[in-house]
Each structure stands twice: as structure tokens, then as C-alpha cells.
Amino acid sequence: MRLDAQSRGESALIERIAQRSRDLLSAGRLAVVQGIGDDTAVLQAGGQALLWTADMLVEGIHFRLDWIDPRSLGWKSLAVNLSDIAAMGGVPTGALLSLALPSERTGGWLDAFVEGFIECARTYATPLLGGDTNRAERVVIDVSVLGVVSAHPVLRSGARPGDWVLVTGALGGSRAGLEALLASDTAGIDLMPHFRPVPRVEVGALARELGATAMMDLSDGLAADLPKLLRASGVGAVVFPKQIPVHPVAYRWAQGRGIEPERFAMAGGEDYELLLTAPPATAQQMLEQIPPQTGVALSVIGEITEPRELWLEYPDGKREPFALAGWDHFTA
Amino acid sequence: MRLDAQSRGESALIERIAQRSRDLLSAGRLAVVQGIGDDTAVLQAGGQALLWTADMLVEGIHFRLDWIDPRSLGWKSLAVNLSDIAAMGGVPTGALLSLALPSERTGGWLDAFVEGFIECARTYATPLLGGDTNRAERVVIDVSVLGVVSAHPVLRSGARPGDWVLVTGALGGSRAGLEALLASDTAGIDLMPHFRPVPRVEVGALARELGATAMMDLSDGLAADLPKLLRASGVGAVVFPKQIPVHPVAYRWAQGRGIEPERFAMAGGEDYELLLTAPPATAQQMLEQIPPQTGVALSVIGEITEPRELWLEYPDGKREPFALAGWDHFTA
Numbered sequence: 324m325r326l327d328a329q330s331r332g333e334s335a336l337i338e339r340i341a342q343r344s345r346d347l348l349s350a351g352r353l354a355v356v357q358g359i360g361d362d363t364a365v366l367q368a369g370g371q372a373l374l375w376t377a378d379m380l381v382e383g384i385h386f387r388l389d390w391i392d393p394r395s396l397g398w399k400s401l402a403v404n405l406s407d408i409a410a411m412g413g414v415p416t417g418a419l420l421s422l423a424l425p426s427e428r429t430g431g432w433l434d435a436f437v438e439g440f441i442e443c444a445r446t447y448a449t450p451l452l453g454g455d456t457n458r459a460e461r462v463v464i465d466v467s468v469l470g471v472v473s474a475h476p477v478l479r480s481g482a483r484p485g486d487w488v489l490v491t492g493a494l495g496g497s498r499a500g501l502e503a504l505l506a507s508d509t510a511g512i513d514l515m516p517h518f519r520p521v522p523r524v525e526v527g528a529l530a531r532e533l534g535a536t537a538m539m540d541l542s543d544g545l546a547a548d549l550p551k552l553l554r555a556s557g558v559g560a561v562v563f564p565k566q567i568p569v570h571p572v573a574y575r576w577a578q579g580r581g582i583e584p585e586r587f588a589m590a591g592g593e594d595y596e597l598l599l600t601a602p603p604a605t606a607q608q609m610l611e612q613i614p615p616q617t618g619v620a621l622s623v624i625g626e627i628t629e630p631r632e633l634w635l636e637y638p639d640g641k642r643e644p645f646a647l648a649g650w651d652h653f654t655a
Numbered sequence: 656m657r658l659d660a661q662s663r664g665e666s667a668l669i670e671r672i673a674q675r676s677r678d679l680l681s682a683g684r685l686a687v688v689q690g691i692g693d694d695t696a697v698l699q700a701g702g703q704a705l706l707w708t709a710d711m712l713v714e715g716i717h718f719r720l721d722w723i724d725p726r727s728l729g730w731k732s733l734a735v736n737l738s739d740i741a742a743m744g745g746v747p748t749g750a751l752l753s754l755a756l757p758s759e760r761t762g763g764w765l766d767a768f769v770e771g772f773i774e775c776a777r778t779y780a781t782p783l784l785g786g787d788t789n790r791a792e793r794v795v796i797d798v799s800v801l802g803v804v805s806a807h808p809v810l811r812s813g814a815r816p817g818d819w820v821l822v823t824g825a826l827g828g829s830r831a832g833l834e835a836l837l838a839s840d841t842a843g844i845d846l847m848p849h850f851r852p853v854p855r856v857e858v859g860a861l862a863r864e865l866g867a868t869a870m871m872d873l874s875d876g877l878a879a880d881l882p883k884l885l886r887a888s889g890v891g892a893v894v895f896p897k898q899i900p901v902h903p904v905a906y907r908w909a910q911g912r913g914i915e916p917e918r919f920a921m922a923g924g925e926d927y928e929l930l931l932t933a934p935p936a937t938a939q940q941m942l943e944q945i946p947p948q949t950g951v952a953l954s955v956i957g958e959i960t961e962p963r964e965l966w967l968e969y970p971d972g973k974r975e976p977f978a979l980a981g982w983d984h985f986t987a
Contacts, residue, residue: 353748353803355782364784366749366801369701377709377799379753379787416685417698421711421797450687452696455711455797465753465787465797467709469698471685 360555361479362410362539363470374470376407382462390504393432395518397439400464403542405447405522406595408470410540412477412531414524415449419467423459447524472531477599482537482556486600488625489609491523494545495573495584498591502576513572520595525617530599533609538599544592546645550633552598559632562625562645564589600627692887693811694742694871695802706802708739714794722836725764727850729771732796735874737779737854738927740802742872744809744863746856747781751799755791779856804863809931814869814888818932820957821941823855826877827905827916830923834908845904852927857949862931865941870931876924878977882965884930891964894957894977896921932959 356372357365363376380386380400391399401418408415420440424433444451449468482488500517503509523540530538537556541548545567553560564585569577577587601609606623613621633645688704689697695708712718712732723731733750740747752772756765776783781800814820832849835841855872862870869888873880877899885892896917901909909919933941938955945953965977 353801355749355784358782358784359786364749364751366784368703368705368803371700373700373705373801375749375751375799375801376785377751377753377787377797379755379789379795379797381755381789381791381795383792384755384790417687417696417707419696419707419709419799421709423711423713423716423795450690452687452690452698453708454691455709457711457713458716459713459793459795460715461792463711463713463755463791463795463797465709465711465795467707467751467799469685469705469707469801471700 357476357478362407363413363476365411365476370473372413372472372474372476374408374411374413374472374476375467376404377465377467378404378407379463379465388462391518393435394439394442396464397436397441398443398519400466401440401443401449401468402520402522403595404466404468405443405449405524406520406540406542408468409522409524409527410477410538410597411470411472412527412535412538413470413472414528415447415468415470417450417452417469418444420451420454421456421465422454423457423461423463425460425462426458428462447522477531477535477538479537479539479552479555482552482558482600482627483602484558484627484629485602486536486627487603487606487623488549488560488562488627489599489601489606489621489623490541490545490568490596491526491619491621492521492594492596493568493570493573493588493620494541494594494596495577495588495591496570497593498544498587499570499573499576501593512576516570516572517593520593522595523597523619526613526619526621527597529613529616530597530601530609533601533612534605535599535601535609538597541594541596541598542592544594545589545598547592548598552600553631553633556627557631559628559630560625561628561634561636561642563637564635565638566622566624568620568622570594689808689810694739695745695808697743697808702805704745704804704806704808706740706743706745706804706808707799708736709797709799710736710739711795711797720794723850725767726771726774728796729768729773730775730851732798733772733775733781733800734852734854735927736798736800737775737781737856738852738872738874740800741854741856741859742809742870742929743802743804744859744867744870745802745804746860747779747800747802749782749784749801750776752783752786753788753797754786755789755793755795757792757794758790760794779854809863809867809870811869811871811884811887814884814890814932814959815934816890816959816961818868818934818959819938819955820881820892820894820959821931821933821938821953821955822873822877822900822928823858823951823953824853824926824928825900825902825905825920825952826873826926826928827909827920827923828902829925830876830919831902831905831908833925844908848902848904849925852925854927855929855951858945858951858953859929861945861948862929862933862941865933865944866937867931867933867941870929873926873928873930874924876926877921877930879924880930884932885963885965888959889963891960891962892957893960893966893968893974895969896967897970898954898956900952900954902926
């Protein structure tokens with residue numbers, strides 16, 4: 324599986340940092356259940372587990388101010404963190420917001436940003452508890468979220484051979500919006516999947532209750548994220564591309580350009596849908612309960628295997644390795 | 656009391672954000688004891704209180720890479736957050752590190768940064784539990800720290816008339832280093848107080864145990880920070896300038912330039928010493944126990960008064976308002 328340059332660079336940085344801090348992990352005053360390496364850190368506090376995460380958004384890297392409106396940016400900066408809490412099966416408790424802003428962004432722009440942030444905070448009952456504001460030449464947003472889970476969180480490492488692989492919602496919508504923006508060709512394209520991701524907090528908590536064995540959120544795209552889950556669990560998988568739920572926006576975008584929609588959807592980052600695994604009986608239960616209770620679709624897209632390999636399997640039985648040719652122009 | 660432009664702007668931003676989020680404070684899943692407005696947020700989790708804070712450092716605003724070495728910057732970026740935990744009387748539990756880095760800072764520079772961060776983390780038993788790394792044109796560092804306190808944290812709001820006002824360590828050392836750097840006149844100047852602040856974690860926990868009524872850390876300087884504590888507590892104070900402990904580096908810097916050392920020390924930011932209040936009997940106990948147990952000096956510098964005013968009182972009994980003339984050229 325090839326990662327794009329951005330992700331590969333980031334992984335190396337994270338590994339560099341993780342290596343130097345691993346021996347410190349045992350020294351905390353709350354028991355550390357999980358340090359670097361999952362969607363959130365996990366700390367034991369009495370009977371409950373605390374979930375803790377932070378995500379930074381940098382102008383020019385993660386967003387362009389001539390593209391995204393401040394209200395959507397405020398929503399998104401919190402939503403991507405709530406998605407990490409959801410991916411552990413937890414519920415959010417509060418947020419800290421650190422902002423670096425050029426002076427021309429401190430008036431109405433900031434008001435709209437905070438309104439979007441608070442709109443998301445209100446929707447997911449996540450009060451803003453503090454933070455830090457600073458001047459800078461470019462906008463940098465760092466949000467930290469704390470969550471709780473009453474029993475054990477769902478880690479990336481619990482997938483077992485025979486488990487089914489499932490995803491929530493539909494994939495590729497955010498990437499289609501991004502491609503449209505890059506191509507200055509947004510007429511008729513719904514940019515909301517790109518600007519306003521919906522964290523799957525309710526689904527994540529329900530999936531944990533029902534017995535999901537592994538879970539993570541799709542921030543870098545299925546093609547980049549599924550291998551992380553498999554590596555953490557020490558397993559492989561077969562994915563059925565024709566069962567991948569393609570977002571309507573992605574479908575239209577890909578088809579109009581002669582790209583196979585499912586491949587486009589697999590390469591699409593920033594969907595913030597959940598990727599999870601469960602034994603077949605549990606997965607069946609999820610398929611019955613999750614769409615009705617939450618209104619969010621759930622799709623079976625593959626199966627976990629013992630061999631640590633990753634294959635695509637088509638309806639005619641043809642298999643090919645997951646690292647696809649014709650992929651590159653999406654991940655430049 | 657006049658604040659400098661940077662602090663005044665930041666206060667307005669924080670107020671703008673706080674106002675819009677206040678009504679959300681009751682919605683969290685852990686009870687929120689304290690939201691925006693103290694050194695950290697406070698959440699109740701079973702029998703203990705969780706302390707939670709974040710601080711962002713921006714290249715060109717908070718530090719210059721041609722001045723500070725990466726190892727010191729790593730130390731400082733964690734230390735300023737630990738200082739917030741100390742100011743509540745808590746102990747740190749873990750940290751998240753979000754970094755935005757230009758590509759030329761991802762090799763040896765990053766290694767040295769992480770070493771300094773981990774050196775501080777090890778000293779204060781604060782494991783690095785996760786975070787986020789990103790590319791950017793300039794270095795931005797955001798650190799979030801979680802701490803715990805077994806009983807109640809010490810807030811800014813508990814000072815009562817008759818309490819003594821105390822500070823740890825000595826003031827002005829960091830500002831003297833900054834002034835020397837700005838003047839390109841660092842020969843013979845110890846820059847460590849500016850580059851490597853020492854969070855007073857042990858002293859803060861002990862002061863809480865002994866019964867401190869209010870506490871905060873000195874990040875913006877006594878002249879800017881004391882009024883915050885007084886406002887939060889709804890009281891005033893008399894400060895005895897001649898009892899203010901002046902850092903030797905600050906003393907030499909100020910004297911060499913014809914500035915009254917105590918005034919310089921009061922205006923000096925980034926000392927990260929603790930400012931606290933306690934009834935006289937409790938304060939006496941602190942004066943006996945804290946220097947011997949911790950090796951950190953503790954000085955009585957004033958007294959809390961009922962009238963919400965702030966005065967300087969000299970040994971000859973002369974009083975003047977705290978907002979000093981001749982102050983301005985330090986707070987540009």
C-alpha cells in the first residue's frame with residue numbers, strides 16, 4: 324500500500340516522536356491504557372476510560388480560506404476530533420481550542436468561526452472549556468477533545484479472522500469536493516461533505532455496545548486507513564469493491580471523468596466515516612439496528628483473513644492486490 | 656492597569672469566544688467545575704478533579720528560531736503547560752503534542768526538540784500520549800496537558816481580605832533575557848530563565864495541601880496577572896515593591912540601565928513562578944515548609960484588601976497606584 328507523500332512524511336514524524344517517548348508511558352499518574360498509535364489516547368480514571376485526542380488544521384495545508392467559509396471551518400475543526408472519540412466508541416465531554424490568527428481574522432471572521440464551532444459543540448454536547456489565542460501570519464487551529472467510555476474503548480487492534488469489515492455512510496464525497504475545488508469546477512458539486520463532516524458519535528457508541536472488535540475513523544481514505552487497522556490487529560483482509568458505498572457526489576464526479584467510482588471512493592480522504600470489524604453474527608445485529616436507530620447506513624465491504632495480505636475481490640471471483648494501478652493521480 | 660497590546664488583544668479574543676460558549680457549559684458528560692477563565696479547565700471524574708489546559712507557541716510571536724535552540728524550545732513548550740497544572744495545585748498525567756513544521760525542521764532539529772520535550776516530560780512524570788504533526792511555513796507548537804488533583808483545585812477566585820500575597824522564586828529573569836536578545840546584547844546574560852522555565856509542580860501541590868486560597872502562574876508578569884486574580888476574587892491588594900524577589904539576571908539588567916529593579920521584575924512576563932494567597936497563619940506555615948521541602952524560595956509581597964483597589968506601598972509608608980508611570984517602555 325502506498326501512502327501519499329504527505330501521509331508518509333507524517334507517519335515518519337509520528338514514529339520518530341513515538342520512539343523517543345515510549346519509555347515514558349508507564350510513568351503517568353492515571354494508568355495509561357493506550358498511548359500513541361490509535362485514534363485517541365486512553366487513560367483509566369476510576370471505573371471509566373478517558374479518551375483524549377488533538378488535531379491541528381493549518382491554513383494552506385488542510386484548508387484554503389478562499390475556499391472554506393469560517394463557519395464551516397469552525398464546525399470541521401471540532402468535528403474531526405469528535406470523529407476520533409466516536410472511533411473508540413466513546414462520547415465527547417469537552418473541547419479546548421487553540422487558535423493562531425492573522426489580525427484581519429479577529430473580527431467577523433472569528434465570530435463566524437466560533438459560531439460554527441459552537442454549532443458542532445452543541446450538536447454533540449461538547450462544551451468549549453478553554454484554550455489559547457495568538458497572533459500569526461496564517462490561521463492555525465488546534466483542537467483537543469476529551470471523551471469518556473463507560474467500559475472498554477474499541478481499539479484498532481481487535482480485528483480477528485472471519486470478522487466482517489463494515490463502513491458507515493458513503494465514501495468519496497469529501498474528496499470529490501476537494502477535486503472540484505482544485506479544478507475550479509464546483510458548479511453543481513455539493514461541497515458540504517468536504518466542508519462539514521458528520522462525526523458518527525451515536526453509531527460509534529452503539530457499535531461498541533453491540534460488540535465491534537476493532538474500529539477507526541476514515542480520515543486518510545479507506546486505501547490508507549484499512550492497512551493501519553490490519554497492521555494493528557496483525558491480520559489481512561479481502562475487500563469487495565462493488566459493495567463499497569460510494570457517495571453520490573463522488574459517483575457523479577468519478578463517472579464524469581471515466582474513473583471507476585469505487586476506486587475513487589476508496590482513495591477519498593476526510594470522509595470521517597467509521598471503519599469497523601465484527602464477527603458475522605454481531606455484524607448482522609448491527610445491520611439490523613444501526614440504520615434504524617441512527618439513520619446512518621452501514622455496509623459490509625469485506626472480511627478479515629488470517630494471511631496478512633490485502634486483496635480486492637470482484638463479483639466474478641477475480642482478485643487483485645489492493646495496491647491499485649491507476650491510483651496515483653488521486654494521491655499526488 | 657494597562658495591558659500591552661498583545662495581551663489586551665488576546666483577552667478580547669478569549670472573551671469573544673467565552674461569551675459564545677458559556678451556555679454550553681452545562682451540557683458535558685463529566686461535570687464541568689470550571690470552564691474558561693482559570694489556569695485550566697476542571698472536570699469532576701469520580702473522586703478526583705481533572706485539570707486540562709492547552710498552550711500554543713507560534714514562531715515569530717512567542718519565539719525566534721535564531722534565538723532559542725530546539726532542545727530548549729521543546730522543554731519550554733511543555734513546561735508552560737505544566738505550570739498551569741501546578742497553578743491549580745495538581746500533578747500532570749500526560750501530554751498531547753501538535754506540531755506544524757517547515758520541512759527543514761523535520762530532521763535533527765525535530766530530534767533535539769523532542770529530546771527537550773521528553774527531558775521535561777521525564778522530570779515531571781508526564782508521558783507524551785499522542786498528538787498530530789503537520790507541514791507549515793512556520794513552526795507552531797500546541798501542547799495540551801491533563802492533570803489530576805485528589806481533592807479541590809486552587810482557583811483564582813478564592814483570595815479573601817487579610818490574606819497574604821506570596822510568590823515563588825524570583826521575578827524578571829525571563830524578561831531580562833528577552834530584552835537582552837532584542838537589544839542583541841546578551842554577553843554575560845544567563846538566558847536560561849527565558850529559555851527553560853521551571854514549572855513549580857511540587858510547590859503548587861504543597862501550597863494546595865497547606866491551604867492556599869487562590870493561585871495562578873505568572874505568565875504575563877505580576878503587573879498583568881495579579882489584577883486577574885483580584886478580579887476573579889472580587890478583592891483588592893497592597894503590594895510592597897521592596898519585598899518583591901528580583902531575579903539576579905533582572906537585577907543586573909535593570910540596574911545597568913537605571914531602571915528600578917523591582918519595577919522591572921513586576922513587568923516581566925514568562926517567569927512561570929506561582930502567585931498565591933493564604934491567611935497569615937497558613938502563609939507562615941508555607942514559609943517554614945516550602946523552601947526546605949522544595950528548595951524553592953517563597954516571598955510575601957503584599958496583602959489582600961477589601962477595597963477593590965491596587966496600591967504599591969513603600970517602606971516609608973508612601974503609597975501610589977499600581978499603574979505606574981515609567982512602565983510603558985517595558986510593555987511595548
